[in-house]
Amino acid sequence: MPYLDSSSFLTIFVSAALVILFGAAYAGTFTMIKIERLRDYMMPLAYSFWGLQTYSLWVLSVHIKSDPFTQKVLMGAMVGYLIFPHIVYFLVQRTHDACESPESH
């Protein structure tokens, strides 16, 4: 467990909060575009939220002095999170289409 410099505490707390908040912003914007509540051209915005989230996690991992291996694992996890809203949306759509087709009513 590394000794942390207390001057990095604020950065740690803020970046940790931002990881979750940007994560929600990415998933939210992505879904809004998919259901056509936001225009298609906004998609780069959704992905830039993911970019900011990845950056926040990077900053967090540096400030908590993770070893290089853990940092790589975390960045790998962010690739996973890039796909996650796609998977959830895919599942939501499949389940809704299967159950809400006209003949099932």
Add this chain to the structure above:
Amino acid sequence: MEERPTSVWSSTRFWRKSAGWVTGVSALLLIWLSVDTVAQISMGTDEDMQAKKPMRIFPSTVINHKVTYEYDAKRGHEVPVIGEKEAFFGRSDYSPEEADALLRHGKLTVQAKNCMSCHTLLGNGGYFAPDLTKAWLDPAWSESGPYMAMTGTATREEAMAKFMMHPSTYPTHARRMPELGITEDEAKAIVAFLKHMASIDTNGFPRNFAKMNGGVNAK
């Protein structure tokens, strides 16, 4: 109840099975890890402690010894080191049975007085009063701290016992500890509990404790 699914993704049965597997595997992993952890956090024996075998939770007889912390480069934090014999209320020859009884009485009293509602034990509990995890080693209770002089005692254990029996006699801060009717026997037992708790290997928690002057004999 279920119509024929158009794909596996919209099949309730598939998701029910997946949920069952995920839960089952997680629960089994947790049980497996718990079996290992319970073995590691069971109290060691007095013989093993005398033989300097590594252990996370020392036996009750740890109260016969000096407890210090030393930096372990391999683990990257301070670890407890059980030193030479040290008198605890004038004795350093508590038998395992006596020490067990004392610790048991102490733990019962800690629960009966609901200490955990204001203090934290191992960091869990209330935040209205200081953490008790390593209170036994705290500089405030050493020769250099205020409590020995205030209570007119010569040792840590006596200072602690005397304080908690009549906390309102020794007000130190605006926030005071109430009188809880702690008897002399109970006070001694609580101090034994605190000394034992201070010897638990808490993976370096609380951070920086060992750096404090007079706290422990850390290098």
Add this chain to the structure above:
Amino acid sequence: MLSKHSEVKWESQKLAINYFRVAIILFLANLLFGLLAAIQYMYPNFLFEIIDFSVNRTLHINALVVWLLYAMIGSVYWLLPEETGIETVGIGIGKLLFYVLTGAIAVVVLVILIVQVGAGNETTIWFINEGREYLEAPRWADIGIVVVVLGFLANVFLTAFKGTRTGILTVLMFDLLALAGLYLAGMFFTKNIAMDQFWWWWVVHLWVEATWEVYVAAVVGWGLIKTIGANRKIVEMWIWIELAMLFGSGILGLGHHYFWIGTPEYWWEIGALFSALEPVPLVGMFVHVIYDWGKQAGKKHGVSNKPAFAWFVVNTFGNFLGAGVWGFMHTLPQINIYTHGTQWTPAHGHLAFYGAYAAILIGMMYIAVQGKYGLKEMRFTAAGKWGITLLTLGVLGMTMALTIAGYQQSMIERAEFGATWQGYFAAQNSRWMLQAMGWRLAMGVVTMLGFVLLFKDLLTIGPRLKAEEAAGVTANSGAASTIAEPAQA
């Protein structure tokens, strides 16, 4: 909620209303003792050696746990006959157990309030106070709770086997069984504090971060069918998906409590990994809610119970912020070694309990009021709107204040002074801490105001909307007056 008027035809739902009534009284106790404790942070002499902080805090957190459990049991008795289509089997026993449990809780509260502490022996543990945070109820009450819960489970299981066993019920049965079984892990004495805390977390964590979460997923699903006419098949499928994600992350997420209590280091990695995954199901829910909202906007089917639906929305966001954001801020071991045991924990705890549990159960109370008065539609009253607004603002405000307190405590006490007594008091007396505690108290008062309005609304909204509906029916004499709830298929 208080009047004798009732259009409820199931005995099970009448029992549910009794559970809700006690729950709301205990909610009041929860807030009241919380306020007293908050005052003591500012003015330590307030009620000193009369009702000490330790007593106030014990009642504050236990009233919370018990009111949530009461509302959870009440919600199940409410939805059980609607799901199964039959009266709850053994409802007479259920009613008797309600009075037994309520009597026992009253005795426990009075003993903790008046006797407070005992001598350091087994008798105290059995009859006065078990002295383990959240599980302070003495042993006799533990056993009583187990007996009552077994009776409750018998009600649920027998009814589900006899009537229609829906997917929602299957999840609930499985979950309630786990929830009840886990309580047993807290019912023993050991002199080894590390062992004590190890099993204590089995109860506390596996309740609030696993089985309670799944319970909420199931009940929200049921509530969405009720309030916005969500499709049952989708809801049931998604409850299983959510269950997989919640248990998949939550069960081993237990590891984040095993960093510093004497347990081995491997819990660092396990705890960090799985607690980092704990927000994932929340994101899943979030995406789904947006999808539903988008689909809903174009449809005719309105919201049949606006206050309940609003509380479900507070639940989604509150859970995400309280459990997700505030959880992740201090869950990694590298930072948790500085924050564990500071005001960070109550900052996270207040918002997470409110968002994840209080909100959804208040929503269920509104659904019960709607059913009790047989209202076709339930709209927001001014009191209801102000209630939800002030409660939410109050809890958010307390959370912000406690976050500031926690931040400076981790800076001063932990980073600078190494968690010594001197460090503890240096942090407590710092200007930031004192101001934060002032704000926490002020926001606690706002929360209490919100509660008063909510309480008033729950008592009066039913008769009022009923009268309005009746007036509407008379005016429009052709309208059908059958307003019984359609039974669920």
